[in-house]
Amino acid sequence: MKMAKLKHNNGYNFLAGAIFGLCFGFIISTWCRNKFIPCSPSFSKSGCCPRKLQPAFETDQQSITETNKVIPNNVYIEEEDEKGFLFVGIMTAKKYLDSRVVAAYKTWARSINGKVIFFSSEGSHSTHDIPIVSLKNVDDSYPPQKKSFSMLKYMSDHYLNKYEWFMRADDDVFIKGEILEQFLRSVNSSRPQFIGQAGVGTKEEIGLLSLGSTDNYCMGGTGMVFSRETLRLLAPHLKYCVNNLYTTHEDVEIGRCVRKFAGIPCTWSYEMQKLFYQNFKEYKGSFVDTLLDKEVQTAITMHPIKEPIYQFRINNHFSSTRIQQLRQKQLELHRAISEMNQVLNENSPFDKYGLKPSVNSFIPNKASEVIGWEFVNSKTVSSHLNVNPRKGLTSYRKDTMDDIVSETMDIINRNSRQRGRSIDFKEVLYGYSSIDPLNGPNYILDILLTYRKHKGKNVNVPVRRHAYLHQSFLKTQITESPLTSEPDDSNSQISPHIFRALRGPLQNTHLDKLHETIHFILPLAGKVREFERFMNIYEQICLSRKENAQMHIVLFTKNSSPEEVEEILNIAGKYQKKYRSDLIEVIEADGDFARARALDLGAKQCAMDDLLFCVDVDILLTREALTRIRLNTIQSTQIYYPIVFSQYDPSVICEGLCKIGMTNFTAKVGYWRQFGYGIAAMYRSDLEKVGGYDISIQGWGKEDVDLFEKFVMSNLTIFRAVDTGMIHAFHPVTCDINLEPSQFQMCVGSKATILASQYQLAEMVLGMKEVLNRNMDTKV
Template identity: 40%
Template sequence: MEGREQMLYNHVADLKPRGALRMAARRPSSGERRCLRAAASLLLGAFAGYLVAALIASTSQDQFLCPANGPDGLRMDNSTLQPEELILADLKGLHNSSQSLLFVGVMTAQKYLDTRAKAVYETWGRELPGRMAFFSSGTSETNQSIPLVALQGVDDSYPPQKKSFLMLKYMYEHFGDHFEWFLRADDDVYVRPEKLEAFLRSIDSRKPQFIGQAGRGSQEEFGLLSLEFDENFCMGGPGVIMSRATLAKVAPHVSYCLRNLYTTHEDVELGRCVQKFAGIPCTWSYEMQTILYHNSSGNQAFTGRLKYKEVHRAITLHPVKQHKHLYRVHNYMRSMKISDLQQQSLNLRRDIGHMSALLGDPPPAQSQKYSPETIMGLAPSLLKFQPKSVTDVIPWEFFTNALYSDKNANPRRRMELPLREGLDDVVREVMEMTNAFSRQRGRILDFKEVLYGYHHVNPIAGQELVLDMQLVYRKYRGRKMTIPVRRHTYLQRAFSGLSIRETVDGQDPPKTQEIEQSKENLQAIAGGVLGPAYALVQQPEQRVIPNPAKDKLITFLVPLSGRLKTFHRFLSLYEEICIQGRQATALVLVLFPSDEVTETVALVRSIQKRHPSAAISILPVFVPFARGMALQLGAAHVQAHNEDTILFFVDVDIVFTAASLQRIRLNTIKGKSAYFPIVFSEFDPHVVYGNNSDSQSRNHFLINDNTGYWRNYGFGIASAYPADLNVVGGFNTAIKGWGKEDVDLFDKFVKSKISVFRAADPGMVHVFHIVECDTSLDPQQFAMCQGTRANTYGGSMQLSRILDKYPEILQIANKNRVAAVAS
């Protein structure tokens, strides 16, 4: 029986699947069946014993990995696999592959697992050229999908010396043979994986390396850290990097280092341990302060502006104390990657254009000469755009500390924020290109200031700049020297391709649910099984989903006292745009006492009679006119009936378009954003068109420098949700008379968590009317009123012509100014 059993085993092992099929053709005898059952029982028992032993071994380990999803979607379940098996799951390639270059151990604590640790894993942790694990106390656990190693016998007390050393020991014992480099990091550091990878690949990982920002303690601690004159340590915050050779020499002696601690500083003791057993100090390099960047602002670090050279040059940023700012920093780094990719795309287009010229391809046709594809393929040059006449010439603006322009109403003015920010970007990029090979050349150029420059925006080529920069040349290799130098440079910032993304309330709109299956696709799926029956399959109709932005209800809140003629124009426009245009709108008229109340109510009744379904109501107020109080009463009235509506605070002087209503819906987001459009304000029509012009028949939407100006400092026209208005505190009802209530509300929104969206809206125009300034107003209100009245009189061109025609006006103004100075 034993011989036949052995012969049967050999037969199956040699032939594999095909032999097993042949055996199935002959029915085994009863003796053979007993032997097979016995063999199966032995195999099953051995397998069960192996599972039990593995389960016992797994529960006796000192470390456990909390269930989580791995980087490739593997479910991390500690009931079947060991921590190291889970972290190494699906690891491919050799040691210098993109997957096994680096292992990162992140020290964290139970209270940060759901915030900082999760943010680290979901941001830069997913882009590592290797693997990551989070090390916490022995009792730590989390429901988050992060690779967690709970170190038995370790708590979350500070300083985390035991946690740090046992983490390094764990990393070496379980991953020492799989990775070249090991990074010890905190959960409040942000790492740029692509820059770290490029940096590590430039260093020999076979040698002992201990890389970090070297320190010897603060001034108060000098001489108290038991460091020899030639000893230092790598500061832990910005990150500490070890090669495999270093970790191999240190990890076996962790117990000794823990028993011989001289200070309470974890990073100091780690540096002492590395010095003793690996024989190397932390890298003595000034460059490490910029590569591994530590911001000394504490909790406020990296919460503000990120566009500065230290952030752009760094590999690690520390500390990012608030986990939400980790996502913010990550998004900023992604935007930088997008810019780099756009520049690469532009360079490729230029290469294609250059090669096409070398190959003798015909030049583009006149109709395509200024197409985006053609323009983006041209190298930087002053000849990209060739004006055909003098009127096509684009003037340059000159700037030093101020900006000089002959086309602006204020020829000498402060440089606008977008231009200043763009100039900072240009200077930073120029210096990065200039110093790209500074390490090899042993010299560096430091930027000092822009002495002067010229710029203009070319609609074809982009922004063009000519800069005269003051630099400092520093040579730090060989014969050291420092020399001030000047550099003139011509630059172009080309436009990239236009990118449009539609959102609804800041979110991507829902996609339409549709199924498109052609006959060929259906045949391919069915494999011919269905035969001609596919012809009976009906293609479903595309389901049309309503546009949430277009369906938002806008409630107009209009305060009114008298001004019947102006209100008649406003009401006629509302009827045309909103009612006849089937817009989702409502109108609430907050009516104050006046001599025209009866006529005003009659106008409203007439439009209600023509359109019975129109939502128009009158809210009477029996006190003197106060715009802030009127709008606050109107908002409370609307909220009592419908909280899910946009409140649009508007005056009867405004004319609007349907497109402007859509912008209100798009830019007013509940709980997120309020909209304060910049309205175009008309000049006095008698100044613009002359005394004989018919001011009532003119086109109010003729927008240029001669007809009006953008009211940049006007905040009276706005939109917000009732709940958001309540959050900021609403209008100040104590403000009486003209103005100031809008500025007060704008300031409240700026200081709140509700963001403010502000942009020029060509669909809203403030029709000219003479501003009457009551002398009994508050001095600040009276000054604002007079300023508005002066601004709406006319533009600089019209005023210059008036002064040229009537020079006595200027003489009177000079006399008044001299008298005012003398007094």
Template identity: 40%
Template sequence: MRKRGKWPFSRPVLVCLLGLLLGIGFSFLIRSLKNAHRHANLPKCFLTEAQIRPKEPQLLLVGVMTAAKYVDTRAYNVWKTWAKSIPGKVLFFVSENTVSQHKDMPLIRLKGVNDDYPPQKKSFAMLRWFFDNQLENFHWFLRADDDLYVRGEKLDQFLRSLDPNKAHLIGQAGLGNTAEYGQLSLGPQDNYCMGGPGVVLSREALRSVAGHLENCLANLLTTHEDVEVGRCLRKHVGIACTWNYEMQTLFHNNQTVPNVYDNGNLEELRHAITLHPIKKPEVMKKIHVHALSLRLNELRAKRMTLQRDLKRATQHSLNRRFTNTTTDVQNWDYMSGHISFCANQVNCPRHTTDVNMMAAVNEIIVQLFDDFNANARQRGRILQFQNTQYSYARVEPRHGVDYVLDMILWFKKFRPPHRATLSVRRHAYVQQTFGPIETITDRKFRQKLSKRNHIAEDDGLSSTDSTIYLIVPLKGRPSTFQRFSDNLLSVIPPQEKKVEIVLVFYKSENETDDNIIKNSIFELSHILPVHVIDMTNKSFNRGQALTAGTAILPTNALLFFIDVDMIFKYDTLERIRLNTIMGVQAYFPIVFSEFSRHSWSSLDRDEQRHFSYNRRRGYFRHFGFGIASIYKQDFDAVGGFGNFEGWGLEDVDLFEKCISSHLRVLRAPDQLVHVYHSIKCPSTMPTKQRNMCIGSKTASLASLDSLAEQISLYT
């Protein structure tokens, strides 16, 4: 039997030691809790800097007042456009029971408030909510409507120049329109900030007026909430809206021309902080794009200025490269009004000035006069633009764009005793220098687009190996289809498994031709998948044919609309995959269209050598839109092809729909050749389509060089 070991201490002693240890542990825990509580009540001088430093308020809180019928249209467009550039926070104030289908919108439902108009109660309740919930979190507060556009970066710059600890009421001052003038119970020194272009309150102004809002709401003298807010601040805080002529430009309110912004007249946006009114969501998006382009131009100009300062580069002259031969000299395009005259270009010698060029010239003129008048007050004179007599422009591909502007302007001296107004003529020599080249990998670019458009990469956006479906309408013309098939078989390698043909087949009047086409289809189907849609005896309609071809394909299909007159190289298919991006971009390649071979020169009569981009052999059809690639879901989203009878217009219709949609359109010359064939334009065609048909027919007959030679033979 094993002997039991002896403990050094007896059992009572062990119990006492255990109790002592537990007592020490509990006393330490209690002391720690007491110290923590005592630390919370220490004077500030005993706390660390991180413990006593208050949270820094943000610059601006914007309250957008909207109604239930506009919350998913106007208000949502505000949330998706200018709200993202606000230096602070944007909230949408609605009535108590308003619901939105967009869960990401920050809605504040005001209790006891409905959508009655005018919205006096909503306006006063929003200001009270500002005071109760966010007073110490922001320096400034903006009351806005859902038809207002705000340039966040300009508002940021403007507000940081002011002190929010002083009472400020900022906006465009008003006294009422002509019918209401003198009937709004305003005193001789009173005014109000017009609600439309936005009203800005400093934190101190909101703090001072908050206790009087309920009383002001109970004693309204008019039905205009902006008038009553201004009256309340004037009575209880002692401040009026900013009396400053410049506020008409900064907080711009268009009261005279209805729907002025619908037509793209956005000259006021350059200098404005806010723009009002903008009733249509699509116009709001257009203005936002224009504002972003202005901001981009400003940042580019700033970067170039900084780069020049770092390099200490001298100012360039208009002649930045020296030519060795006369062929190296760049041609100047002459512009007068809306007409341009040029040389060595497709549209020469005379054509309507391109919209982009007109916009660029207008942008330059605005910048010039901004610079001219930068110190106008100190100099006592101002220059005002009247019109442009004429201008020259040329593109130096390695450097930028040069302009020579002949302008008429007003020269005004406003400082006595030499006040005068003179009409003067001046030349301006301007350079628009290209910025440095920036590179980005295709994969990184597509990932960036997918995040911006909330599209998963596996939905096809980032895929450059999508299956291309060539949709081809066909009626008769067996030899042309055979050439098209031979071209496909010659350029598509055997390992290429992601090209399929969708042939929309119309029966012709010649049964023999149809049988030849069917034999060609059978041969082609051994190499490539061919889906045939039989349109039987229906009359040929290209738009309907292409629509029928897309109907059998899945939503994520990459469509390529093409005609049997086209031939191309394999690189074209790769560019289709690269340049067509789901949810983002459609590709309308510029094709090379051959002239009639009877007009070709004797040195260029090889009919099999189609990929010869000789100016006497053909021309790039810049105004042709029939060949296009687009994903089916985007094709359906823009509305597809319109229903046009006979020849033409369906391609222009699709192009215009894409331009007007969410999609970006890419146009670029490609290795696509339209082989010449005769065109018939029956007199039974609608007038507009017949004119387009005749124009296409005559443009494809011969080159200008060939016509000039023919004329010289008879002179």
């Protein structure tokens, strides 16, 4: 019994001692933790571990310790249960908060499955509702090591357990969120991962970045991606890394920190150079000329994009591409439905829309319905639709061909990876194109390709293939938008639709421009009836409506009879008497008629800031044309060269029995004078800047081409557009044989052009039996 009692007491004492020891140890450890904090993610000012290294900055240790705060203007309230796939931290500066940051947030940031937050210096704020973190005790000085490491610290403190992946990027990068997510879904986020375009420095920096022969870093410009495990391993040592910098490159130092404490380098992969794309082709970046390149299309990130407007351009491009892909998928589903209905012998509203693609789907019922094909190569288009059959390849057609080739190569290489081969595009040797009015455009292309085999023995073989392509028209869609109330300005004569369309430019200029005075300069020699018609129109659109306009008539008396001169002066005097005399000015010029000298004399009557409109007496105008003259002519910036509609000879097209109206723009009655430069609007200051008209040019023509070339060579923009408010009425052309040879040739060409359309002239020739049958009686 005593022995048993003794054992019991010893057990009791042992248990009491153990409990006392645990309590004492807990108290001591708690006190020690508050007094001496070891090297840990908390980044406290003191610790049990002595510091052996000096800080890189005096305030680094303090600033990286203190809590980062979201600025009051852009407060972000964090949800307790917030979880997501990807957190993107964007490093920026105060000067970009209302430009690059806004562009990024309104474009690619919306495609991120997770959260995007912008990190800037202390005191940063934006006028837009954008999530911005103001990093305390951090400025916008370069290099931005402190800002970069503070951003990573903020990520680890607030979001480490809430997201699978973390990305650090600059504000001049474009990220394709959907493609990035698809890529990261294929990678194990529970393991340490450090993904980006691997770099070792430029040739000049080799050996100066303190990198080993096998060391690298992820380039910061194109973005670097951390798995959750990488950031977890990195977080406790960020203080050490920021206080032990070897270079001024923050991406190099982040890579060094990851390599040291997470034990992994940046991904060594050639593919990463294409996925995280750095634009070395364009000096200023922004992907102006390289947006359609294959590597850009397949990239995950694109860098750099310095101008915010290009963020919107690029986003619009890829959004359009995505829409096309969805529409193509929709079309394929309709085709599948159509095929199944054929099997089931059922009718469907999708049968017509779901037809299989074919270049022979349209069957003509008569000869006039036969669809013609245009011949296309890399530089020209030969078409039966043009008066001049062979024309240069315009930019929009070139872009169309590029899109077609790009889609064709995507189809060809759709399963190339599984088959261990790829086919690269070289060039389009030639092709044919047509438009099926019911189904869509068709293409037949002769393409030069390069076949590359990767599995087994490498093979590179040039091949040539024909591609038969059809693009289906989309279903007709009708949208209707309600009218919004706009200020009623009866003097402006602009419809609400046009006003809304021009609202942007008008805000940048002034509404006063709609009422700016236009100085008409009218060269004249004879042509009394034409002058009377012109002044009648001028009265209707300007004088009677008190439009801000002034007429300067330059009259060559030598080329007019005394009777014609007197009659012209009487017509001008009538309008001067009826309205104000200062609104119409007649300048009598000596010598032979020279349009260049006439326009020069008229321009000299105006001030440097006056808007000039060089016009001919045969031009018929509408009031809407005045608005376009004012808005399309911008001083020191833009010259307006309207493309006018030139009418054919009525005696030829309808034997003089018809009257051509002001709204008839059909190919039978006239043509758009694309190569006419005589009608132009400009400011006198811009005219003088390029040297003015060449007054040494005598007679008809050539002076307009000379001035046009001067404007082309200047820094002024030339705006050419069809103007339905300007019509060149038909008048007979007489070419003086004493003209300089090049002028005479131009005159003869113009005279032939205004007779009638080539189609009508061909029909007339076909109806002349004496022409087609002239050799019928000739015996061989």
